[in-house]
Amino acid sequence: GDSVTQTEGLVTLTEGLPVKLNCTYQTAYSDVAFFWYVQHLNEAPKLLLRSSTDNKRTEHQGFHATLHKSSSSFHLQKSSVQLSDSALYFCALSDNTGYQNFYFGKGTSLTVIP
Amino acid sequence: DAGVTQTPRHEVAEKGQTIILKCEPVSGHNDLFWYRQTKIQGLELLSYFRSKSLMEDGGAFKDRFKAEMLNSSFSTLKIQPTEPKDSAVYLCASSRDWDEQYFGPGTRLTVL
Numbered sequence: 001g002d003s004v005t006q007t008e009g010l011v012t013l014t015e016g017l018p019v020k021l022n023c024t025y026q027t028a029y030s031d032v033a034f035f036w037y038v039q040h041l042n043e044a045p046k047l048l049l050r051s052s053t054d055n056k057r058t059e060h061q062g063f064h065a066t067l068h069k070s071s072s073s074f075h076l077q078k079s080s081v082q083l084s085d086s087a088l089y090f091c092a093l094s095d096n097t098g099y100q101n102f103y104f105g106k107g108t109s110l111t112v113i114p
Numbered sequence: 115d116a117g118v119t120q121t122p123r124h125e126v127a128e129k130g131q132t133i134i135l136k137c138e139p140v141s142g143h144n145d146l147f148w149y150r151q152t153k154i155q156g157l158e159l160l161s162y163f164r165s166k167s168l169m170e171d172g173g174a175f176k177d178r179f180k181a182e183m184l185n186s187s188f189s190t191l192k193i194q195p196t197e198p199k200d201s202a203v204y205l206c207a208s209s210r211d212w213d214e215q216y217f218g219p220g221t222r223l224t225v226l
Contacts, residue, residue, distance in 0.1 A: 037217075044205065
């Protein structure tokens with residue numbers, strides 16, 4: 001079946017530095033959408049980015065990600081992190097196989113320190 | 115549009131009790147999901163409904179967890195009997211036609 005892998009469980013960075021959160025996936029389907037969700041402490045996960053187009057950069061709130069089907073990746077990046085970016089980040093994919101299959105990675109906890 | 119609502123926000127139960135969690139999806143959404151969230155396991159799918167029909171019953175969670183969707187605007191998750199290992203945050207999410215999921219604020223369950 002499909003799967004999503006986020007290699008880092010915990011990431012700690014100093015404010016102002018760049019960040020890259022890795023997301024790779026496995027899927028047997030071509031009609032697939034990819035998502036990054038962000039969950040701040042004691043809040044619900046919220047959509048950050050969405051993409052289904054190969055090699056197209058998607059941006060929102062200073063974060064960006066590019067789907068690369070050749071390497072099965074959808075990494076999340078930001079050039080300069082802020083304290084408010086401290087949160088849990090989930091990568092996910094959804095394949096349209098007649099009924100929705102939605103797969104989440106285990107999440108990466110990002111902590112930004114002054 | 116109102117988002118996904120979940121009640122209660124916090125629940126404390128004794129081992130062996132039956133608890134029922136409630137969820138109201140976003141109006142017009144035809145997909146509804148129940149997840150359990152823990153730090154170790156992340157998000158685990160418990161149940162998935164499409165247009166009120168149960169599509170996924172969560173495999174390993176079947177024996178004590180039962181989700182129902184009585185109408186398009188209301189779903190419940192029953193845990194019976196509860197065990198301490200069920201302590202977690204339970205999230206409900208809804209979506210429309212294979213698009214992004216909108217999550218509720220969750221119910222934090224503590225089983226003593």
